[in-house]
Amino acid sequence: MTDSVVDSILAARYLRKGEKTFEDICHRVAVALARNEGERQEYYEAMHSLRFLPNSPTLMNAGTEIGQLSACFTLYVGDSIPEIFHALEWGALIHKSGGGTGYNFSKIRPEGAPVQSTDGVASGPISFMKVFNAATDVIKQGGRRRGANMGILNVWHPDVLRFIHAKNVEGELSNFNISVMVNDRFMEFVESGQMGKVWITHPYTDEEITVGAIWNGIIDGIWRNGEPGVLFYDEINRKNPTPQLGDIDTTNPCGEQPLLPFESCVLGSINLSKFVSGSAIDEESLKRTVRMAVRFLDAVIDNNVFPIPQIEEATGKTRKVGLGLMGVHDALLMLGLPYDAEEGRRLCERVMALVNDTAVEESHVLAGERGVFPAFEGSVWGEYGMRNAALTTIAPTGTISLLAGCSSGVEPVFSYAYTRKNTVGKTFVMLHPIFEAELRRVVGALGLGSDEVEERVQAVIDHVHETGTVRDIGWLPVSFRRLFQTALDIDWRDHVRMQAVFQRHVHASISKTINMPNAATREEIGEAVLMAWRSGLKGMTIYRTGSREDVVLALKEKK
Numbered sequence: 001m002t003d004s005v006v007d008s009i010l011a012a013r014y015l016r017k018g019e020k021t022f023e024d025i026c027h028r029v030a031v032a033l034a035r036n037e038g039e040r041q042e043y044y045e046a047m048h049s050l051r052f053l054p055n056s057p058t059l060m061n062a063g064t065e066i067g068q069l070s071a072c073f074t075l076y077v078g079d080s081i082p083e084i085f086h087a088l089e090w091g092a093l094i095h096k097s098g099g100g101t102g103y104n105f106s107k108i109r110p111e112g113a114p115v116q117s118t119d120g121v122a123s124g125p126i127s128f129m130k131v132f133n134a135a136t137d138v139i140k141q142g143g144r145r146r147g148a149n150m151g152i153l154n155v156w157h158p159d160v161l162r163f164i165h166a167k168n169v170e171g172e173l174s175n176f177n178i179s180v181m182v183n184d185r186f187m188e189f190v191e192s193g194q195m196g197k198v199w200i201t202h203p204y205t206d207e208e209i210t211v212g213a214i215w216n217g218i219i220d221g222i223w224r225n226g227e228p229g230v231l232f233y234d235e236i237n238r239k240n241p242t243p244q245l246g247d248i249d250t251t252n253p254c255g256e257q258p259l260l261p262f263e264s265c266v267l268g269s270i271n272l273s274k275f276v277s278g279s280a281i282d283e284e285s286l287k288r289t290v291r292m293a294v295r296f297l298d299a300v301i302d303n304n305v306f307p308i309p310q311i312e313e314a315t316g317k318t319r320k321v322g323l324g325l326m327g328v329h330d331a332l333l334m335l336g337l338p339y340d341a342e343e344g345r346r347l348c349e350r351v352m353a354l355v356n357d358t359a360v361e362e363s364h365v366l367a368g369e370r371g372v373f374p375a376f377e378g379s380v381w382g383e384y385g386m387r388n389a390a391l392t393t394i395a396p397t398g399t400i401s402l403l404a405g406c407s408s409g410v411e412p413v414f415s416y417a418y419t420r421k422n423t424v425g426k427t428f429v430m431l432h433p434i435f436e437a438e439l440r441r442v443v444g445a446l447g448l449g450s451d452e453v454e455e456r457v458q459a460v461i462d463h464v465h466e467t468g469t470v471r472d473i474g475w476l477p478v479s480f481r482r483l484f485q486t487a488l489d490i491d492w493r494d495h496v497r498m499q500a501v502f503q504r505h506v507h508a509s510i511s512k513t514i515n516m517p518n519a520a521t522r523e524e525i526g527e528a529v530l531m532a533w534r535s536g537l538k539g540m541t542i543y544r545t546g547s548r549e550d551v552v553l554a555l556k557e558k559k
């Protein structure tokens with residue numbers, strides 16, 4: 001990543017009055033969170049070396065008057081005008097402070113239901129979502145980014161078909177990601193092919209809604225433009241760490257945090273590529289960073305300025321944090337392990353298990369020092385004292401991975417050559433550094449003259465920039481072509497497999513896109529959702545290449 005890209009991210013997002021550099025930001029954040037000089041140095045070093053970064057709101061707001069440090073929130077939406085419009089107000093406050101909000105709209109009575117106080121009829125959850133969408137347009141997050149929302153409807157809500165089709169027209173509900181919360185019962189009907197089964201009879205229109213109508217609606221929506229996402233209610237609740245506090249039916253905007261009503265969560269991500277040492281991961285060093293990160297994120301909870309008392313209360317009860325990884329594909333490339341092979345997955349499984357187990361140990365140590373989380377009694381942790389009800393997640397790391405100059409979250413690299421604009425609007429081609437170095441090495445090893453080496457290197461770069469892949473360049477070594485696969489080269493089954501590997505060792509959930517080729521059929525999309533459900537995922541997002549209008553540019557501009 002060039003310095004100019006980093007500088008423009010810093011200026012647009014993170015620098016506060018009087019600050020000029022990334023060092024200034026690390027200093028402000030470390031001072032705000034550390035309890036003593038030793039911690040201050042540790043936190044500063046971890047961020048400054050780009051080994052660990054907290055989510056954007058912490059970088060933006062720690063040590064400032066705003067003081068709101070979390071990225072993820074869920075809000076309760078009840079079935080009355082005050083309850084709906086309170087949520088709207090709270091959502092606006094959260095967006096203003098840099099957080100994203102998730103809502104499950106299923107409590108709202110369906111369209112056509114009677115409204116007693118006015119003798120009228122209800123307009124249903126989707127009509128209210130439009131109000132939330134419009135409010136988001138008006139409030140730019142913390143003045144620095146646009147608000148993100150997740151809108152969820154349970155598959156057992158009578159307006160589910162309207163919800164599934166709510167984003168069929170591109171541009172509708174543009175500030176929302178939408179997801180259908182399905183349950184095992186529904187998926188079992190799908191799996192056994194009972195498409196004609198009447199799933200719900202709409203209480204006010206008497207329409208008989210079949211399993212097939214819902215399923216086909218979901219699959220068709222995904223095929224058209226990648227929405228709705230699908231969330232798996234039963235799996236989320238089988239893994240709910242505090243079942244005594246109630247079921248979980250909502251996630252934050254990118255899906256990585258299933259949360260109870262009014263909970264919030266701070267995220268932080270370790271850049272795995274910084275822990276590659278020779279041909280292995282430096283596990284001891286990784287473990288030290290995990291321990292530091294757990295303390296760091298736990299301190300965020302105590303220093304957080306929460307937007308409303310309900311959020312402070314719910315967050316204080318469970319003290320959930322979301323520690324995860326970024327730079328995972330970069331680390332695999334450095335180790336020479338293909339993302340879509342068993343060896344790559346084995347490494348990821350080992351690393352994530354190590355991160356998760358170490359995080360749990362550290363939370364246990366913290367519980368000894370400062371006490372268990374208040375809702376510990378009745379939680380799944382039994383006798384093992386814990387400071388935090390949940391510790392791990394995989395965030396998208398959309399901005400912080402740019403800052404760290406690594407691949408985002410656990411996603412495969414999108415393209416090894418892509419166009420960027422500099423500050424004066426001039427475009428230039430950026431190369432993935434590991435790709436470029438390895439390309440030069442393999443072409444250099446062919447025994448050609450230096451001019452021809454340059455020509456060949458340039459030809460590969462041009463080809464990648466044009467087509468997005470090296471797969472079809474026959475003269476490149478097979479091992480090179482096998483290693484440098486992109487998100488679009490990788491088979492969707494391997495995307496799902498990788499998500500499943502991480503999910504096994506993550507308390508919360510995983511933000512990931514399952515990419516499918518443009519030619520993917522509706523049947524394949526259906527297979528992918530079924531595979532995700534069977535693999536124990538808590539949710540999934542599928543994107544079929546080219547199904548949205550802006551994709552032609554995306555291929556060239558996104559990493």
Ligand code: UDP
Nearest residue numbers: 055056071099100254395396397398399400
């Ligand atoms: N988020 C948001 N607005 C944005 C991007 C992200 O509200 O424009 C929230 C959302 O809840 C998302 C979470 O922040 O799930 C984490 O996103 P990401 O890891 O991309 O954030 P970063 O810390 O890299 O900015």
